[in-house]
Amino acid sequence: MQANKPVREVVILGGGTAGWISASLLVKLLGKSIRITLVESDEIGIVGVGEATIPPIMTFNAALGIDEKAFVRATKGTIKLGIEFENWRQIGDRYMHAFGSIGKEFPSCNFHHFWVRSQKLGMPYDFWDFSLAYQAALQHKFGHLAKIDGVNLPGLSYAYHFDAGLYAQFLRQFSENLGVRRIEGKVSQVLRHADNGDVATLVLQNGEQVHGDLFIDCSGLHALLIEKTLNTGYEDWSHWLPADSALAVPCASVEPITPYTKSIAHAKGWQWRIPLQHRIGNGFVYSSKYCSDEEAKATLLVNLDGEPLAEPRKISFKTGRRRKQWSHNVVSIGLSSGFLEPLESTSIHLIQSGVLRLLKFFPNNGISPAMRDEFNRLSQIEFEQIRDFIILHYKLNERTDSQYWQDCARMDVPETLRRKMAMFRETGMVQREQDELFSEIAWQQVMIGQGVIPADYHSMANAIDETALKELLDNLKAVMKVTVNRLPPHQDFINFCVG
Numbered sequence: 001m002q003a004n005k006p007v008r009e010v011v012i013l014g015g016g017t018a019g020w021i022s023a024s025l026l027v028k029l030l031g032k033s034i035r036i037t038l039v040e041s042d043e044i045g046i047v048g049v050g051e052a053t054i055p056p057i058m059t060f061n062a063a064l065g066i067d068e069k070a071f072v073r074a075t076k077g078t079i080k081l082g083i084e085f086e087n088w089r090q091i092g093d094r095y096m097h098a099f100g101s102i103g104k105e106f107p108s109c110n111f112h113h114f115w116v117r118s119q120k121l122g123m124p125y126d127f128w129d130f131s132l133a134y135q136a137a138l139q140h141k142f143g144h145l146a147k148i149d150g151v152n153l154p155g156l157s158y159a160y161h162f163d164a165g166l167y168a169q170f171l172r173q174f175s176e177n178l179g180v181r182r183i184e185g186k187v188s189q190v191l192r193h194a195d196n197g198d199v200a201t202l203v204l205q206n207g208e209q210v211h212g213d214l215f216i217d218c219s220g221l222h223a224l225l226i227e228k229t230l231n232t233g234y235e236d237w238s239h240w241l242p243a244d245s246a247l248a249v250p251c252a253s254v255e256p257i258t259p260y261t262k263s264i265a266h267a268k269g270w271q272w273r274i275p276l277q278h279r280i281g282n283g284f285v286y287s288s289k290y291c292s293d294e295e296a297k298a299t300l301l302v303n304l305d306g307e308p309l310a311e312p313r314k315i316s317f318k319t320g321r322r323r324k325q326w327s328h329n330v331v332s333i334g335l336s337s338g339f340l341e342p343l344e345s346t347s348i349h350l351i352q353s354g355v356l357r358l359l360k361f362f363p364n365n366g367i368s369p370a371m372r373d374e375f376n377r378l379s380q381i382e383f384e385q386i387r388d389f390i391i392l393h394y395k396l397n398e399r400t401d402s403q404y405w406q407d408c409a410r411m412d413v414p415e416t417l418r419r420k421m422a423m424f425r426e427t428g429m430v431q432r433e434q435d436e437l438f439s440e441i442a443w444q445q446v447m448i449g450q451g452v453i454p455a456d457y458h459s460m461a462n463a464i465d466e467t468a469l470k471e472l473l474d475n476l477k478a479v480m481k482v483t484v485n486r487l488p489p490h491q492d493f494i495n496f497c498v499g
Contacts, residue, residue: 007363008034011202011212013187013225015040017164018218018334018351020171021060025355027178028064030362036179039202039210041186051274051281052080052261052345053159055099056437060352064174072497074170075162076277079142079259079490081133083345085449087265090398095449096134096260097344100157102441103130103476109460112444116428116457118473121466127448129477132156132484137260141487148483159345161261161274161281183210190229198329199225214363217332221339226322226332233323234338240391240411241319243269243341247296248283248313252306259490263343266299267402272342273305277494280305284312285341290404317341321383326375329367331358338383343390349437353382382437388417389438389446395421396450421447428454 010026012019015038023038061071071077082098089095103111111130118125128134133156136142145155176182185204193200202210217225226232238244253275262273269286284300297312321338325331333354340346357378361371395413399405413421423429424447430440464472 005213005366007213007365007367009212010034010036010214010216011210012036012038012216012218013040013202014038014218014220014334014336015168015172015182016218016220016334017168017348018220018336019216020168020175021348021351022216022218022333022355022358023175023180024064024171024178025060025352025359027175027180029359031178035181036175037181037183037210037212038175039183039185039187039204041184043186051164051276052083052161052272052342053348054345054437055157055159056349056352057159060356066174069497071170072160072162072494075160075166076279077160077162077497078257078275078277079493080159080161080261080345081137081142081156081259083261083263084137085263085265085393085446087399088263088270088393088397089450091401093449095445096128096131096137097442097445097449098128098131098133098137099159100131100133100441101154102127102445104153104472106460109458110430110440110444112441112448113428113458113461114469114472116454117461118469119453120457121469123470123473125473125477127445130473130480132480133158135480135484136487137258139484139487140256140258140490141484142259142490142493143487145483145487148479151479153479158259161276163276163278183208187224190225192229196328197230199229213329214367215330216358217330217336218334220335221317223322223332223336225330226325226327226336230327230330232327232332234318235320235323236318237320237387238318240387240413241341241394242287242289242408243285244316244318245288245293245296246283246285246315246317246341247293247300248281248315249300249304249311250279250309251282251304252309253277253279254305257490257494261345264303265397265399265405266303268295268404269299270343271300271303277498279309283342285343287404290402319387321380324376325354325379326358326372331375333358337379340383340386340390343393344386344438346386346437350382350386353437354379381433384414384416385433385436385438388414388420389443391417392421392443392446393450396447396452398451421452424454425452426455428457 082096084096086094187202188205189203191201199215257275264271268291272283274281284296286296317339325337334351361375394408430443
């Protein structure tokens with residue numbers, strides 16, 4: 001593309017969650033200055049395992065002006081207050097990465113330092129006694145609560161579970177209503193500019209040609225533009241995250257509908273459980289080096305809560321990221337940009353953050369190499385930070401029942417993660433980078449849940465004596481209990497949205 005050629009024609013290749021998220025946000029915020037065409041084929045299925053989200057989806061929905069009631073009704077959605085991890089440390093153990101705050105924050109000192117001190121003193125408090133989201137999740141409660149009444153403490157932070165296919169349909173209708181043009185068809189040929197190698201045209205099987213200034217590759221694991229056309233290259237992370245396969249299957253719903261995701265570790269992999277209004281989404285993530293497809297299928301099916309509603313569908317992948325997520329005039333969004341297993345429900349978030357980053361750097365008169373390089377630099381940082389958080393769960397396991405888990409515990413980890421783990425073990429501190437997705441509280445929950453109790457704590461936790469510390473913790477625990485007791489059942493919220 002010429003450096004001064006205006007970017008006015010945007011072509012999105014692929015529908016599904018990635019394509020329609022991209023279309024909806026671009027048309028909402030740039031629809032008056034660009035034209036958007038989305039090319040997809042009904043013959044090409046979507047991966048569709050990303051049915052659980054994390055709280056930043058609230059910001060995305062707000063940017064689109066989406067009504068929550070209509071959204072939950074259309075997508076068969078439910079509330080998500082966190083992810084419960086079962087058997088990840090040892091068989092029989094469980095903990096939750098719960099959303100929102102824990103305890104009470106103090107200037108320059110996280111609450112967990114006070115809790116660590118209580119452990120050194122032998123006080124019988126569980127860290128999650130002070131998590132409103134966790135306590136509400138256990139009792140299947142939910143209500144909109146920005147602040148806890150009578151105290152200066154934040155309320156509930158939440159996200160959603162939903163049907164990924166219905167979500168894509170919801171955003172498609174939203175996007176088309178605002179002017180996005182959809183073309184049904186499969187690409188037979190990609191034409192490039194002879195002078196600079198940029199993508200110029202998509203030729204469809206029926207002969208139709210779709211021209212564009214900027215192309216967004218949402219073709220999933222096929223990565224038709226970013227890899228098969230531009231040969232961008234892939235950074236393989238399977239030495240840290242060896243899982244390369246997943247089986248997905250829906251099953252019949254059971255009551256109550258739990259307002260949290262479950263991640264259950266088995267001998268040779270882990271199983272997800274995502275409750276929707278009309279069914280439960282299930283899957284089993286594993287490494288073909290340690291587990292056959294037949295073993296994986298048997299493990300998955302025997303651990304379902306209800307009758308399977310389909311045959312398990314296999315998804316093969318390689319964990320890692322595209323070396324350049326923006327190359328020439330092609331930006332990869334979603335699975336075409338890389339794959340991180342859905343352990344912390346980051347798939348949909350990475351789509352949304354990728355589109356938001358594109359909006360931040362959206363070209364006007366031509367694509368600036370400096371702009372493209374900065375986009376790629378920030379994309380790499382985000383992928384690596386999420387990668388480290390996922391590796392953490394595997395590295396800290398203490399299971400001895402299979403070679404798979406023993407090898408995960410023995411593996412070397414990235415230096416960035418090694419430093420974080422060492423800092424927490426020795427001081428109780430989490431050094432979080434600016435704009436990093438996962439908060440200090442998220443890191444604390446996984447490390448404490450996996451058995452890491454810091455050797456030391458912040459000196460500010462000594463500012464109160466032992467009696468005052470106990471009184472503080474007792475009061476906070478009581479506040480959480482009273483607040484949860486006042487919350488309505490999760491099912492009431494679903495009924496309100498559906499009715």
